[in-house]
Amino acid sequence: MTTPTQPQAHTSIEDYLEGEQGxxxxxxxxxxxxxAMGGASDKHGFIAGSLYAALLPAARRKHCQLFIADMKVRVDHDTGSYFYYPDLLLTCDPDDKESPYYRRHPCLLVEVLSPSTERIDAREKLFAYRLLPSLCEYLLLRQDRLQADLYQLNDEGRWQHKVFTHPDDALALRSLDVAVTLHNVYADVSELLSPAG
Known part of the structure:
Protein backbone atom coordinates (compact mmCIF):
# COMPACT_ATOMS: atom_id res chain seq x y z
CA MET A 1 0.00 0.00 0.00
CA THR A 2 1.58 3.28 -1.05
CA THR A 3 0.73 6.62 0.51
CA PRO A 4 1.58 9.87 -1.28
CA THR A 5 3.91 12.12 0.64
CA GLN A 6 4.69 15.82 0.31
CA PRO A 7 6.67 16.81 -2.80
CA GLN A 8 10.35 16.33 -2.12
CA ALA A 9 13.75 16.78 -3.66
CA HIS A 10 15.02 14.16 -6.07
CA THR A 11 16.53 11.20 -4.20
CA SER A 12 19.30 9.16 -5.80
CA ILE A 13 18.93 5.39 -6.19
CA GLU A 14 21.95 4.89 -3.94
CA ASP A 15 20.47 7.03 -1.15
CA TYR A 16 17.10 5.30 -1.50
CA LEU A 17 18.59 1.79 -1.25
CA GLU A 18 20.75 2.79 1.71
CA GLY A 19 17.76 4.33 3.49
CA GLU A 20 15.66 1.20 3.01
CA GLN A 21 18.21 -0.98 4.77
CA GLY A 22 17.92 0.80 8.10
CA ALA A 36 5.96 5.47 2.04
CA MET A 37 3.98 2.24 2.18
CA GLY A 38 1.26 1.57 4.72
CA GLY A 39 0.81 -1.57 6.76
CA ALA A 40 -0.99 -4.67 5.54
CA SER A 41 -4.10 -6.32 7.00
CA ASP A 42 -4.36 -9.87 8.32
CA LYS A 43 -6.30 -10.92 5.21
CA HIS A 44 -3.49 -9.55 3.06
CA GLY A 45 -0.96 -11.63 4.97
CA PHE A 46 -3.07 -14.80 4.87
CA ILE A 47 -3.60 -14.59 1.09
CA ALA A 48 0.02 -13.78 0.23
CA GLY A 49 1.28 -16.42 2.67
CA SER A 50 -0.97 -19.16 1.31
CA LEU A 51 0.11 -18.52 -2.27
CA TYR A 52 3.77 -18.43 -1.22
CA ALA A 53 3.41 -21.77 0.57
CA ALA A 54 1.66 -23.30 -2.45
CA LEU A 55 4.31 -22.09 -4.93
CA LEU A 56 7.49 -22.68 -2.92
CA PRO A 57 7.89 -26.43 -3.65
CA ALA A 58 7.55 -25.81 -7.41
CA ALA A 59 9.97 -22.86 -7.23
CA ARG A 60 12.54 -25.04 -5.49
CA ARG A 61 12.11 -27.86 -8.04
CA LYS A 62 12.80 -25.39 -10.86
CA HIS A 63 15.71 -23.74 -8.98
CA CYS A 64 13.89 -20.40 -8.99
CA GLN A 65 13.95 -17.68 -6.33
CA LEU A 66 10.59 -16.91 -4.69
CA PHE A 67 10.29 -13.91 -2.38
CA ILE A 68 7.42 -12.63 -0.24
CA ALA A 69 6.89 -8.95 0.64
CA ASP A 70 10.43 -7.67 1.24
CA MET A 71 12.23 -8.05 -2.12
CA LYS A 72 12.05 -5.05 -4.44
CA VAL A 73 11.66 -5.26 -8.20
CA ARG A 74 13.57 -2.69 -10.26
CA VAL A 75 11.99 -1.31 -13.43
CA ASP A 76 14.07 0.95 -15.67
CA HIS A 77 12.27 3.13 -18.21
CA ASP A 78 12.87 6.25 -20.29
CA THR A 79 11.40 8.34 -17.48
CA GLY A 80 13.70 6.88 -14.83
CA SER A 81 14.07 3.95 -12.47
CA TYR A 82 11.29 2.57 -10.28
CA PHE A 83 11.48 0.23 -7.29
CA TYR A 84 8.35 -1.53 -6.06
CA TYR A 85 7.68 -4.10 -3.35
CA PRO A 86 5.41 -6.74 -4.90
CA ASP A 87 3.76 -9.14 -2.48
CA LEU A 88 5.39 -12.08 -4.25
CA LEU A 89 8.27 -12.03 -6.71
CA LEU A 90 9.50 -15.04 -8.67
CA THR A 91 12.65 -15.03 -10.78
CA CYS A 92 13.99 -18.08 -12.57
CA ASP A 93 17.02 -16.30 -14.02
CA PRO A 94 20.10 -17.69 -12.19
CA ASP A 95 21.99 -14.46 -12.94
CA ASP A 96 19.34 -12.20 -11.39
CA LYS A 97 21.47 -11.45 -8.33
CA GLU A 98 22.89 -8.02 -9.08
CA SER A 99 21.85 -6.81 -5.63
CA PRO A 100 20.70 -8.50 -2.42
CA TYR A 101 17.93 -5.86 -2.19
CA TYR A 102 16.21 -6.06 -5.59
CA ARG A 103 15.67 -8.19 -8.67
CA ARG A 104 15.49 -7.03 -12.30
CA HIS A 105 14.23 -10.13 -14.15
CA PRO A 106 11.11 -11.57 -12.51
CA CYS A 107 8.86 -13.90 -14.49
CA LEU A 108 5.91 -13.68 -12.04
CA LEU A 109 4.79 -10.78 -9.83
CA VAL A 110 1.83 -10.89 -7.42
CA GLU A 111 -0.02 -8.06 -5.67
CA VAL A 112 -2.75 -8.48 -3.04
CA LEU A 113 -5.17 -5.61 -3.55
CA SER A 114 -6.93 -3.46 -1.03
CA PRO A 115 -9.41 -0.65 -1.81
CA SER A 116 -6.66 1.92 -1.24
CA THR A 117 -4.06 0.23 -3.49
CA GLU A 118 -6.30 -1.13 -6.25
CA ARG A 119 -5.82 1.82 -8.62
CA ILE A 120 -2.03 1.76 -8.28
CA ASP A 121 -1.67 -2.03 -8.50
CA ALA A 122 -4.16 -2.50 -11.35
CA ARG A 123 -3.02 0.46 -13.46
CA GLU A 124 0.34 2.03 -12.61
CA LYS A 125 2.07 -1.21 -11.64
CA LEU A 126 0.39 -3.17 -14.43
CA PHE A 127 1.90 -0.73 -16.92
CA ALA A 128 5.30 -0.58 -15.21
CA TYR A 129 5.66 -4.32 -14.69
CA ARG A 130 4.83 -5.12 -18.30
CA LEU A 131 7.91 -3.09 -19.32
CA LEU A 132 10.03 -5.91 -17.88
CA PRO A 133 11.09 -8.19 -20.77
CA SER A 134 11.33 -11.20 -18.43
CA LEU A 135 7.79 -10.89 -17.03
CA CYS A 136 5.27 -13.40 -18.33
CA GLU A 137 2.65 -13.31 -15.53
CA TYR A 138 1.13 -10.69 -13.23
CA LEU A 139 -1.43 -11.84 -10.67
CA LEU A 140 -3.76 -9.56 -8.69
CA LEU A 141 -5.59 -11.05 -5.69
CA ARG A 142 -8.39 -9.15 -3.95
CA GLN A 143 -8.75 -9.28 -0.20
CA ASP A 144 -12.29 -7.89 -0.03
CA ARG A 145 -13.81 -10.63 -2.21
CA LEU A 146 -12.89 -13.91 -3.89
CA GLN A 147 -11.30 -12.75 -7.13
CA ALA A 148 -8.04 -13.20 -8.99
CA ASP A 149 -7.03 -11.28 -12.11
CA LEU A 150 -4.29 -13.05 -14.05
CA TYR A 151 -2.41 -11.30 -16.83
CA GLN A 152 -0.35 -13.71 -18.94
CA LEU A 153 1.87 -13.21 -21.96
CA ASN A 154 0.76 -15.65 -24.64
CA ASP A 155 2.91 -17.38 -27.27
CA GLU A 156 2.21 -14.55 -29.73
CA GLY A 157 3.62 -11.97 -27.31
CA ARG A 158 0.22 -10.49 -26.37
CA TRP A 159 -1.07 -10.03 -22.85
CA GLN A 160 -4.27 -11.90 -21.97
CA HIS A 161 -6.44 -11.08 -18.95
CA LYS A 162 -8.44 -13.78 -17.14
CA VAL A 163 -10.69 -13.32 -14.11
CA PHE A 164 -11.34 -16.11 -11.59
CA THR A 165 -14.11 -15.90 -8.97
CA HIS A 166 -15.03 -19.48 -7.97
CA PRO A 167 -13.25 -21.44 -5.19
CA ASP A 168 -12.59 -24.34 -7.57
CA ASP A 169 -11.05 -22.12 -10.27
CA ALA A 170 -7.40 -23.01 -10.79
CA LEU A 171 -4.71 -20.43 -11.47
CA ALA A 172 -2.48 -22.15 -14.03
CA LEU A 173 0.86 -20.40 -13.62
CA ARG A 174 3.05 -21.19 -16.60
CA SER A 175 6.23 -19.82 -15.04
CA LEU A 176 6.21 -22.73 -12.56
CA ASP A 177 4.04 -25.25 -14.44
CA VAL A 178 1.71 -25.38 -11.47
CA ALA A 179 -1.99 -24.78 -10.81
CA VAL A 180 -3.35 -23.45 -7.52
CA THR A 181 -7.06 -23.23 -6.73
CA LEU A 182 -8.61 -20.10 -5.28
CA HIS A 183 -9.80 -22.28 -2.41
CA ASN A 184 -6.17 -22.97 -1.55
CA VAL A 185 -5.14 -19.31 -1.87
CA TYR A 186 -8.05 -18.07 0.27
CA ALA A 187 -8.10 -21.00 2.72
CA ASP A 188 -7.35 -18.80 5.74
CA VAL A 189 -9.96 -16.19 4.80
CA SER A 190 -12.94 -18.51 5.10
CA GLU A 191 -15.56 -15.75 5.05
CA LEU A 192 -14.65 -15.08 1.40
CA LEU A 193 -15.12 -18.73 0.50
CA SER A 194 -18.65 -18.98 1.88
CA PRO A 195 -21.63 -18.41 -0.46
CA ALA A 196 -22.47 -15.20 1.43
CA GLY A 197 -18.84 -13.97 1.05
Missing amino acids: GDIKHEYLAGQVV
Whole structure:
Protein backbone atom coordinates (compact mmCIF):
# COMPACT_ATOMS: atom_id res chain seq x y z
CA MET A 1 0.00 0.00 0.00
CA THR A 2 1.58 3.28 -1.05
CA THR A 3 0.73 6.62 0.51
CA PRO A 4 1.58 9.87 -1.28
CA THR A 5 3.91 12.12 0.64
CA GLN A 6 4.69 15.82 0.31
CA PRO A 7 6.67 16.81 -2.80
CA GLN A 8 10.35 16.33 -2.12
CA ALA A 9 13.75 16.78 -3.66
CA HIS A 10 15.02 14.16 -6.07
CA THR A 11 16.53 11.20 -4.20
CA SER A 12 19.30 9.16 -5.80
CA ILE A 13 18.93 5.39 -6.19
CA GLU A 14 21.95 4.89 -3.94
CA ASP A 15 20.47 7.03 -1.15
CA TYR A 16 17.10 5.30 -1.50
CA LEU A 17 18.59 1.79 -1.25
CA GLU A 18 20.75 2.79 1.71
CA GLY A 19 17.76 4.33 3.49
CA GLU A 20 15.66 1.20 3.01
CA GLN A 21 18.21 -0.98 4.77
CA GLY A 22 17.92 0.80 8.10
CA GLY A 23 14.32 2.04 8.13
CA ASP A 24 11.27 0.61 9.85
CA ILE A 25 8.89 1.76 7.09
CA LYS A 26 9.18 0.48 3.53
CA HIS A 27 9.17 2.95 0.65
CA GLU A 28 8.76 2.60 -3.08
CA TYR A 29 10.91 4.66 -5.43
CA LEU A 30 9.31 6.41 -8.39
CA ALA A 31 11.94 8.05 -10.59
CA GLY A 32 13.51 9.99 -7.76
CA GLN A 33 10.47 10.35 -5.51
CA VAL A 34 10.24 8.20 -2.38
CA VAL A 35 6.74 7.09 -1.33
CA ALA A 36 5.96 5.47 2.04
CA MET A 37 3.98 2.24 2.18
CA GLY A 38 1.26 1.57 4.72
CA GLY A 39 0.81 -1.57 6.76
CA ALA A 40 -0.99 -4.67 5.54
CA SER A 41 -4.10 -6.32 7.00
CA ASP A 42 -4.36 -9.87 8.32
CA LYS A 43 -6.30 -10.92 5.21
CA HIS A 44 -3.49 -9.55 3.06
CA GLY A 45 -0.96 -11.63 4.97
CA PHE A 46 -3.07 -14.80 4.87
CA ILE A 47 -3.60 -14.59 1.09
CA ALA A 48 0.02 -13.78 0.23
CA GLY A 49 1.28 -16.42 2.67
CA SER A 50 -0.97 -19.16 1.31
CA LEU A 51 0.11 -18.52 -2.27
CA TYR A 52 3.77 -18.43 -1.22
CA ALA A 53 3.41 -21.77 0.57
CA ALA A 54 1.66 -23.30 -2.45
CA LEU A 55 4.31 -22.09 -4.93
CA LEU A 56 7.49 -22.68 -2.92
CA PRO A 57 7.89 -26.43 -3.65
CA ALA A 58 7.55 -25.81 -7.41
CA ALA A 59 9.97 -22.86 -7.23
CA ARG A 60 12.54 -25.04 -5.49
CA ARG A 61 12.11 -27.86 -8.04
CA LYS A 62 12.80 -25.39 -10.86
CA HIS A 63 15.71 -23.74 -8.98
CA CYS A 64 13.89 -20.40 -8.99
CA GLN A 65 13.95 -17.68 -6.33
CA LEU A 66 10.59 -16.91 -4.69
CA PHE A 67 10.29 -13.91 -2.38
CA ILE A 68 7.42 -12.63 -0.24
CA ALA A 69 6.89 -8.95 0.64
CA ASP A 70 10.43 -7.67 1.24
CA MET A 71 12.23 -8.05 -2.12
CA LYS A 72 12.05 -5.05 -4.44
CA VAL A 73 11.66 -5.26 -8.20
CA ARG A 74 13.57 -2.69 -10.26
CA VAL A 75 11.99 -1.31 -13.43
CA ASP A 76 14.07 0.95 -15.67
CA HIS A 77 12.27 3.13 -18.21
CA ASP A 78 12.87 6.25 -20.29
CA THR A 79 11.40 8.34 -17.48
CA GLY A 80 13.70 6.88 -14.83
CA SER A 81 14.07 3.95 -12.47
CA TYR A 82 11.29 2.57 -10.28
CA PHE A 83 11.48 0.23 -7.29
CA TYR A 84 8.35 -1.53 -6.06
CA TYR A 85 7.68 -4.10 -3.35
CA PRO A 86 5.41 -6.74 -4.90
CA ASP A 87 3.76 -9.14 -2.48
CA LEU A 88 5.39 -12.08 -4.25
CA LEU A 89 8.27 -12.03 -6.71
CA LEU A 90 9.50 -15.04 -8.67
CA THR A 91 12.65 -15.03 -10.78
CA CYS A 92 13.99 -18.08 -12.57
CA ASP A 93 17.02 -16.30 -14.02
CA PRO A 94 20.10 -17.69 -12.19
CA ASP A 95 21.99 -14.46 -12.94
CA ASP A 96 19.34 -12.20 -11.39
CA LYS A 97 21.47 -11.45 -8.33
CA GLU A 98 22.89 -8.02 -9.08
CA SER A 99 21.85 -6.81 -5.63
CA PRO A 100 20.70 -8.50 -2.42
CA TYR A 101 17.93 -5.86 -2.19
CA TYR A 102 16.21 -6.06 -5.59
CA ARG A 103 15.67 -8.19 -8.67
CA ARG A 104 15.49 -7.03 -12.30
CA HIS A 105 14.23 -10.13 -14.15
CA PRO A 106 11.11 -11.57 -12.51
CA CYS A 107 8.86 -13.90 -14.49
CA LEU A 108 5.91 -13.68 -12.04
CA LEU A 109 4.79 -10.78 -9.83
CA VAL A 110 1.83 -10.89 -7.42
CA GLU A 111 -0.02 -8.06 -5.67
CA VAL A 112 -2.75 -8.48 -3.04
CA LEU A 113 -5.17 -5.61 -3.55
CA SER A 114 -6.93 -3.46 -1.03
CA PRO A 115 -9.41 -0.65 -1.81
CA SER A 116 -6.66 1.92 -1.24
CA THR A 117 -4.06 0.23 -3.49
CA GLU A 118 -6.30 -1.13 -6.25
CA ARG A 119 -5.82 1.82 -8.62
CA ILE A 120 -2.03 1.76 -8.28
CA ASP A 121 -1.67 -2.03 -8.50
CA ALA A 122 -4.16 -2.50 -11.35
CA ARG A 123 -3.02 0.46 -13.46
CA GLU A 124 0.34 2.03 -12.61
CA LYS A 125 2.07 -1.21 -11.64
CA LEU A 126 0.39 -3.17 -14.43
CA PHE A 127 1.90 -0.73 -16.92
CA ALA A 128 5.30 -0.58 -15.21
CA TYR A 129 5.66 -4.32 -14.69
CA ARG A 130 4.83 -5.12 -18.30
CA LEU A 131 7.91 -3.09 -19.32
CA LEU A 132 10.03 -5.91 -17.88
CA PRO A 133 11.09 -8.19 -20.77
CA SER A 134 11.33 -11.20 -18.43
CA LEU A 135 7.79 -10.89 -17.03
CA CYS A 136 5.27 -13.40 -18.33
CA GLU A 137 2.65 -13.31 -15.53
CA TYR A 138 1.13 -10.69 -13.23
CA LEU A 139 -1.43 -11.84 -10.67
CA LEU A 140 -3.76 -9.56 -8.69
CA LEU A 141 -5.59 -11.05 -5.69
CA ARG A 142 -8.39 -9.15 -3.95
CA GLN A 143 -8.75 -9.28 -0.20
CA ASP A 144 -12.29 -7.89 -0.03
CA ARG A 145 -13.81 -10.63 -2.21
CA LEU A 146 -12.89 -13.91 -3.89
CA GLN A 147 -11.30 -12.75 -7.13
CA ALA A 148 -8.04 -13.20 -8.99
CA ASP A 149 -7.03 -11.28 -12.11
CA LEU A 150 -4.29 -13.05 -14.05
CA TYR A 151 -2.41 -11.30 -16.83
CA GLN A 152 -0.35 -13.71 -18.94
CA LEU A 153 1.87 -13.21 -21.96
CA ASN A 154 0.76 -15.65 -24.64
CA ASP A 155 2.91 -17.38 -27.27
CA GLU A 156 2.21 -14.55 -29.73
CA GLY A 157 3.62 -11.97 -27.31
CA ARG A 158 0.22 -10.49 -26.37
CA TRP A 159 -1.07 -10.03 -22.85
CA GLN A 160 -4.27 -11.90 -21.97
CA HIS A 161 -6.44 -11.08 -18.95
CA LYS A 162 -8.44 -13.78 -17.14
CA VAL A 163 -10.69 -13.32 -14.11
CA PHE A 164 -11.34 -16.11 -11.59
CA THR A 165 -14.11 -15.90 -8.97
CA HIS A 166 -15.03 -19.48 -7.97
CA PRO A 167 -13.25 -21.44 -5.19
CA ASP A 168 -12.59 -24.34 -7.57
CA ASP A 169 -11.05 -22.12 -10.27
CA ALA A 170 -7.40 -23.01 -10.79
CA LEU A 171 -4.71 -20.43 -11.47
CA ALA A 172 -2.48 -22.15 -14.03
CA LEU A 173 0.86 -20.40 -13.62
CA ARG A 174 3.05 -21.19 -16.60
CA SER A 175 6.23 -19.82 -15.04
CA LEU A 176 6.21 -22.73 -12.56
CA ASP A 177 4.04 -25.25 -14.44
CA VAL A 178 1.71 -25.38 -11.47
CA ALA A 179 -1.99 -24.78 -10.81
CA VAL A 180 -3.35 -23.45 -7.52
CA THR A 181 -7.06 -23.23 -6.73
CA LEU A 182 -8.61 -20.10 -5.28
CA HIS A 183 -9.80 -22.28 -2.41
CA ASN A 184 -6.17 -22.97 -1.55
CA VAL A 185 -5.14 -19.31 -1.87
CA TYR A 186 -8.05 -18.07 0.27
CA ALA A 187 -8.10 -21.00 2.72
CA ASP A 188 -7.35 -18.80 5.74
CA VAL A 189 -9.96 -16.19 4.80
CA SER A 190 -12.94 -18.51 5.10
CA GLU A 191 -15.56 -15.75 5.05
CA LEU A 192 -14.65 -15.08 1.40
CA LEU A 193 -15.12 -18.73 0.50
CA SER A 194 -18.65 -18.98 1.88
CA PRO A 195 -21.63 -18.41 -0.46
CA ALA A 196 -22.47 -15.20 1.43
CA GLY A 197 -18.84 -13.97 1.05
